[in-house]
Amino acid sequence: MNAPVPTHVLPQFELRPAPEAMLSALKASFGARFTTAAAVREQHGRDESPYPTTPPEVVVFCESTEEVAAVVRLASEHSIPVIPYGTGSSLEGHLLAVQGGISVDVSGMTGIVRLNPEDLTVTVQAGVTREQLNREIRDTGLFFPIDPGANASLGGMAATRASGTNAVRYGTMRENVLGLTVVTASGEVIHTGTRARKSSAGYDLTRLFVGSEGTLGVITEVTLKLYPLPEAVSAAICHFADIAAAVNTTIQIIQLGVPIARCELLDVNAVRAVNAQSKLGLRESPMLLMEFHGSPASVREQAETVQSVATEMGGEDFEWASTPEERTRLWTARHKAYFAGMQTNPGCRSVTTDTCVPISRLAEIIDASVADADATGLPYYIVGHVGDGNFHLAYLVKDGDAGERALAEAMSERMVRRAIALEGTCTGEHGIGLHKMGFLVEEAGEGAVAMMRAVKRALDPKNIMNPGKIFAW
Ligand SMILES: Cc1cc2nc3c(=O)[nH]c(=O)nc-3n(C[C@H](O)[C@H](O)[C@H](O)COP(=O)(O)OP(=O)(O)OC[C@H]3O[C@@H](n4cnc5c(N)ncnc54)[C@H](O)[C@@H]3O)c2cc1C
Numbered sequence: 478m479n480a481p482v483p484t485h486v487l488p489q490f491e492l493r494p495a496p497e498a499m500l501s502a503l504k505a506s507f508g509a510r511f512t513t514a515a516a517v518r519e520q521h522g523r524d525e526s527p528y529p530t531t532p533p534e535v536v537v538f539c540e541s542t543e544e545v546a547a548v549v550r551l552a553s554e555h556s557i558p559v560i561p562y563g564t565g566s567s568l569e570g571h572l573l574a575v576q577g578g579i580s581v582d583v584s585g586m587t588g589i590v591r592l593n594p595e596d597l598t599v600t601v602q603a604g605v606t607r608e609q610l611n612r613e614i615r616d617t618g619l620f621f622p623i624d625p626g627a628n629a630s631l632g633g634m635a636a637t638r639a640s641g642t643n644a645v646r647y648g649t650m651r652e653n654v655l656g657l658t659v660v661t662a663s664g665e666v667i668h669t670g671t672r673a674r675k676s677s678a679g680y681d682l683t684r685l686f687v688g689s690e691g692t693l694g695v696i697t698e699v700t701l702k703l704y705p706l707p708e709a710v711s712a713a714i715c716h717f718a719d720i721a722a723a724v725n726t727t728i729q730i731i732q733l734g735v736p737i738a739r740c741e742l743l744d745v746n747a748v749r750a751v752n753a754q755s756k757l758g759l760r761e762s763p764m765l766l767m768e769f770h771g772s773p774a775s776v777r778e779q780a781e782t783v784q785s786v787a788t789e790m791g792g793e794d795f796e797w798a799s800t801p802e803e804r805t806r807l808w809t810a811r812h813k814a815y816f817a818g819m820q821t822n823p824g825c826r827s828v829t830t831d832t833c834v835p836i837s838r839l840a841e842i843i844d845a846s847v848a849d850a851d852a853t854g855l856p857y858y859i860v861g862h863v864g865d866g867n868f869h870l871a872y873l874v875k876d877g878d879a880g881e882r883a884l885a886e887a888m889s890e891r892m893v894r895r896a897i898a899l900e901g902t903c904t905g906e907h908g909i910g911l912h913k914m915g916f917l918v919e920e921a922g923e924g925a926v927a928m929m930r931a932v933k934r935a936l937d938p939k940n941i942m943n944p945g946k947i948f949a950w
Pocket residue numbers: 524525560561562563564565566567568571572583603624625626627629630631632633634635636637638639640641642690691692694695696697812815816906907943
């Protein structure tokens with residue numbers, strides 16, 4: 478039975494302490510790359526979620542697949558938890574070491590293993606970040622589009638099935654990972670997928686590990702699709718009198734089939750926050766921030782269609798940003814919106830929602846959620862990858878204020894239930910972690926969760942891989 482987990486309470490599990498002999502063996506192999514220093518353990522036992530820090534017993538910095546396999550073999554022998562660690566930017570309590578164990582930090586695995594521009598593919602070690610990858614391949618005229626805002630690791634992005642601002646055109650990690658090298662829970666090294674664009678060969682293990690949140694194995698290499706840098710890129714902002722007009726504009730753009738690359742919503746609170754932080758001087762009203770990729774003619778055509786839809790919906794002050802500098806300024810501000818929002822209430826923590834619904838139901842869920850949030854009086858802001866039907870309403874609660882936290886979590890729960898009722902999901906891109914565990918059965922059903930549990934038990938019979946996450950063991 479998978480009992481719902483109250484989302485604002487850290488579930489309690491029994492610790493599984495590592496035997497002294499095992500720690501000594503790890504220390505002998507890793508030297509300075511093995512640490513039990515409190516500050517490092519604490520850094521590895523928290524993420525951007527509002528849960529209290531829950532540190533692992535030890536952190537090991539791995540530099541190769543073989544090193545990861547050696548650590549996992551030892552952990553398996555002693556049934557000690559292993560928590561893979563990329564850059565720590567996840568938001569749902571994914572990294573909390575609820576049973577102690579070893580944090581396997583792969584951020585030092587930063588090699589580009591194989592670049593094949595002629596096939597538009599690249600294989601990277603799991604610790605390569607998306608910004609590093611795009612810097613290193615710039616001369617090929619190609620790029621990797623998945624952009625979760627944070628400069629996350631590609632291993633972590635695969636593990637959380639991340640997406641972000643470009644997904645409306647290029648898809649998510651699900652569509653862009655061709656293959657993986659994985660250290661399984663027994664410490665065996667396996668390869669999934671190939672460099673071919675498609676395959677009908679057996680079960681799709683690549684997609685099983687994409688989104689597995691470190692609960693099935695440690696990803697050590699990722700083979701990705703790349704894309705030609707677009708010939709022309711143009712960004713635009715458009716302001717609206719109310720959030721409903723901005724959302725209805727988005728719905729029409731998507732329903733018309735405009736191949737827009739990015740379509741982001743900022744509510745008035747988010748615009749105020751980015752103005753205060755990045756001195757943008759934007760008009761303080763709900764706005765869409767959009768980007769178009771393609772040939773100059775196609776970009777022009779897309780932009781004209783979008784502008785006419787926006788105007789019909791009452792959009793005003795349509796502004797273009799065609800120079801790379803202007804575009805960078807706007808997108809940097811968008812990427813900083815999370816921290817800009819937090820800065821409006823110093824000392825607060827954010828309880829962030831991540832619902833995603835079919836595009837035709839987006840206006841409905843945003844309207845109801847805004848009314849709910851306004852009624853409680855808690856400060857909040859909204860940013861959203863609305864072109865995908867995905868948005869984040871971040872409630873800002875006083876750190877340590879259990880009453881505010883419970884209020885925000887109750888609103889978050891109501892929003893998730895609305896999304897599920899509209900045939901959507903509790904998480905469009907952040908993943909389940911600890912925070913959304915209570916919703917998985919509601920969304921997927923008992924039968925589907927029982928099948929997930931059967932897969933977990935078959936692949937990780939000792940429950941050592943990131944235990945306590947996604948669903949109850
Ligand atoms: C400001 C901000 C904005 C964000 N915006 C977005 C967004 O727009 N879209 C989006 O999708 N996400 C977003 N995120 C969330 C976050 O960036 C993603 O979840 C990201 O994919 C996490 O990558 P990471 O390298 O930081 O992984 P970590 O946080 O280190 O780990 C995340 C999970 O993956 C597992 N993991 C990490 N590396 C591996 C590995 N090599 N093998 C197996 N498991 C592994 C961990 O055990 C953990 O369960 C945002 C976060 C922040 C702070």
